[in-house]
Amino acid sequence: MMAFSFCAQAAYPEKPIRIVVGFPPGQATDIIARLAAKKLEEGLNQPVIVENKPGAAGIIGTMDVVRAKPDGYTLLVGSSGTLSINPSLYGDLAYDPLKDLSPIAELSEVPLFLAVNANVPVNNAKEFVEMVKADPTKYNYGSAGSGVTSHLAMELLKHDLGLEMDHIPYKGSPAAVTDLVGGRVTAMVDTGPALIPMAQKGHIKILAVLSDKRVPAQPDVPTLKEAGLGDVLATAWVGLAAPKGTPDEVLQTLYQSLQNNWQSEDVDKVLNGLGSLSVLNSPEEFTRYIESEIKKWKVAVELSGAKVN
Structure with missing residues (x-):
């Protein structure tokens, strides 16, 4: 047996x-x-x-x-x-x-990136944080929906960096990215496939990656730690x-x-x-x-x- x-x-x-x-x-x-x-x-x-x-x-x-x-x-x-x-x-x-x-x-x-509309007057994540803190009631962020990874990662970011921003949930990433490109939302956190194509066209700016190392698909994008903002890690x-x-x-x-x-x-x-x-x-x-x-x-x-x- x-x-x-x-x-x-x-x-x-x-x-x-x-x-x-x-x-x-x-x-x-x-x-x-x-x-x-x-x-x-x-x-x-x-x-x-x-x-x-x-x-x-x-x-x-x-x-x-x-x-x-x-x-x-x-x-x-x-x-x-x-x-x-x-x-x-x-x-x-x-x-x-x-x-x-x-x-x-x-x-x-699946690393998550922080991105802003192309016309937002910042060039890196540290400038973004300073801008939001200077006027907490002015800025908002979009996500693929309430409770999804892109929403919760931004909430972790807000908490750890002491930011105040209104949340605008959408039915999926494409709709949120469309409004990010159009300037109806200031910022969002999402994956590379959602954000990188729009960044390559100059419609948005990717400021940082929320991981402990840079990503081959965007080697010039620094981590938040490299940007001087500590270890805020949120990876799908x-x-x-x-x-x-x-x-x-x-x-x-x-x-x-x-x-x-x-x-x-x-x-x-x-x-x-x-x-x-x-x-x-x-x-x-x-x-x-x-x-x-x-x-x-x-x-x-x-x-x-x-x-x-």
């Missing part, structure tokens, strides 16, 4: 693996999931199929994985929103990221997880497959095009990271007053 059990475990995977993404095709999380599927296929010699189940801020797709059999054949590619923000934002969230899922590896960090991220109860041997097989294939030139090329960075840490490291991120974003949710029931 012991020999039979060992052979069964050693045979994993024996059939195609399904990766669920709680967001539509074409979004950053989906693109990263498809990269991960390709690399897992290379390492495991089995088809890996990506299935999009968008809706309710990633909750629908996440619950599909939470309810799945914990055998390694249904996985989740989730985001910082689904795995670290939703627990504080939703009063009746149907899942607990750490009790109902087993983290496998963080795959990518994407990672791989499995249903709770998935055998450790299976989790390690998946992690080792990524470890052998993930950090490569073709992955870096795609991620850099998204303004993202390649990351790969162990299941234990990813678990600790999610724990710390839940605590950080809980503070941001409380500061923002955002709540969904």
Whole structure:
């Protein structure tokens, strides 16, 4: 019986693996999931199929994985929103990221940038802070919606730097960026894909990145620390997880497959095009990271007053 059990475990995977993404095709999380599927296929010699189940801020797709059999054949590619923000934002969230899922590896960090309208008379983040503090009632900022990462990151920034700015939520980043370009909002925080194209056209100015290092997609943009404004860190991220109860041997097989294939030139090329960075840490490291991120974003949710029931 012991020999039979060992052979069964050693045979994993024996059939195609399904990766669920709680967001539509074409979004950053989906693109990263498809990269991960390709690399897992290379390492495991089995088809890996990506299935999009968008809706309710990633909750629908996440619950599909939470309810799945914990055998390694249904996985989740989730985001910082689904795995670290939703627990504080939703009063009746149907899942607990750490009790109902087993983290496998963080795959990518998606840096957030601070940007202003091109006509705002500042050239760096320090000048921006001084301008806002000089007239606290004059300026506002846009976001992709109440409670989303771009909103909560700006709330952390406001809190840590002592800023007062009115929040104008939009239904998604494109609408918010449009009003940033048009001057109807002064500033916003968002990802590279949302902001970099407008900056390249001269419609907005990117002042800083809210991470601990510069980003290859915008190498001339300093971090807030380099701008003399301290360690205000707010980074979106994407990672791989499995249903709770998935055998450790299976989790390690998946992690080792990524470890052998993930950090490569073709992955870096795609991620850099998204303004993202390649990351790969162990299941234990990813678990600790999610724990710390839940605590950080809980503070941001409380500061923002955002709540969904």
